[in-house]
Amino acid sequence: MPETLFKVDLSKSMSEQEIVGHNRWHPDIPAIASVNPGDIFRIECKDWTDGQIKNNDDPNDVRDVDLTVVHVLSGPIHVNGAQPGDILVVDLLDIGALPGDEWGFTGIFAQENGGGFLTDHFPNAAKACWDLQGIYASSRHIPGVRFAGITHPGLIGCAPSQKLLETWNARERALVEKGANDGLPVWKPKMTPYAALPNPENAILGTLKGADFDRVAGEAARTVPPREHGGNCDIKNLSKGSRIYFPVYVDGAKLSMGDIHFSQGDGEISFCGAIEMSGYIDLHVDIIKGGMEKYSMINPIFKPGPVEPHYSEYLIFEGISVDEFTGEQYYLDAHVAYRRACLNAIEYLKKFGFTGEQAYLLLSCAPVEGRISGIVDIPNACCTLALPTSIFEQDILPH
Structure with a gap:
């Protein structure tokens, strides 16, 4: 059994844990432990909302979730010998649910609380709770479906340098200002913010206190998007046996993780769209000295297990870059095309007794395959969503 470096008590919030994690990115958040290259260790993680969602039939907890809390992360872990310019090699040896907490949830966020990929079609909150039995998931809220999960950390990455943090904040602030003042020539759901800028409300910053806490809370980046360091990439194939190569920006790399998913479809379209759960991750780490320059690395690289x-x-649904409301033609817009593929699949599943909300939740968390199938044939991008047919108890093929 690997040594557990970060344990969680599910009855307590992250700020009340014996070892406190964090929910922002900043180079000055202190490490909670140190490891050597070659070490194997275990990290326990709370679900990304810090326990705000309960295993019941009431979606009001999803409707009312406080997004200033997310994502709660376990770490940072200092890797001895890692220096800026190196590559941190992370092997995901095992991932699983915490004993006694073998359940998960998938949610549709209310439009006024950020919504999701299809918020203009599904503006109200909804949720499905899933029973996890070994490798399989089933839900009382979406009957007639059972599938094997591909368990993975939705969020894992190293700390940014101060310079990289300032770059993130400057470019994201510029995006918000441009969107507010001029609008942007891209499709975006109504009421969805352009970016989540630094916000000290409910910041959790490990052991920092006093003036240091206040300074870091005002500068620290939110954990919402993926960035150069990794972060909230939500890549379903980062499962057991995967090896991830992370660029190192600070001494010790400061590796953190959380947001564990039992299963997810490509795109995680409802935003709270995986089967979210608490869990553990067993890891092995190593270092490639000078690896960033040697391999021209800017963003992480991974080898799936x-x-x-x-x-x-599979039954595969196509979508093209034409707006479903106005019929406006977009130029090779993969975002719009994938929306149309998802909407086509949802409308199809409604013919087999599923509600639109059930189908939306299912496409978020089942192991669907999303693809940019064509991105050169002007003016339409073609995106596809491949839905495995054997996850259904009934035959869903056209006849």
Whole structure:
């Protein structure tokens, strides 16, 4: 059994844990432990909302979730010998649910609380709770469906340098200002913010206190998007056996993780769209000295592991870059095209007894395959969503 460096008590919030994690990115958040290259260790994680969502039939907790709290992360872990310019090699040896907490949830966020990919079609909050039995998930809220999960950390990455943090904040602030003042020539759901800028409200910053806490809370980046360091990439194939190569920006790398998913579809379209859960991750770390320059690394690289559900039969839905409301033609817009593929799949599943909300939740968390299938044939991008047919108890093929 690997040594557990970060334990969580599910009855307590992250700020009340014996070892306190964090929910912002900043180079000055202190490490909670140190490891050597070659070490194997275990990290326990709370669900990304810090326990705000309960295993019941009431979606009001999803409707009312406080997004200033998220994502609660376990770490940072200082890796001895890692220096800026190196590559941190992280092997995901094992991932699983915490004993006694073998359940998860998928949610549709209310439009006024950020919404999701299809918030203009599904503006109200909804949720599905899932029972996790070994590698399989089933839900009383979406009956007639059962599938194998591909468990992974939705969020994992190293700390940014101060310079990189300032770059993030400057470019994201410029995006928000441009959107507010001039509008942007891209499609965006109504009421969805352009970016989540630094916000000290409910910041959790490990052991920092006093003036240091106040300074870091005002500067620290939110954990919402993926960035150069990794972060909230939500890549479902980062499962057991995967190896991730992270660029190192600070001494010790300061590796953190959380937001564990039992399963997810490509895109995680409802935003709270994976089967979110608490859990543990067993890791092995190593270092490639000078690796960033040697391999021209800007963003992480990963090699997926051999453990994943193998579905052989799919029903594939196409979408093109034409707005579903106005019929406006967009130029090679993969965002709009993937929306149309998802909406086409949802409308199709409604013919088999599922509500639109059930279908939306299912496409978020089942192991669907999303693709940019064509990005050169002007003016339409073509995106596809491949839905495994054997996850359904009924035959969903056209006849």
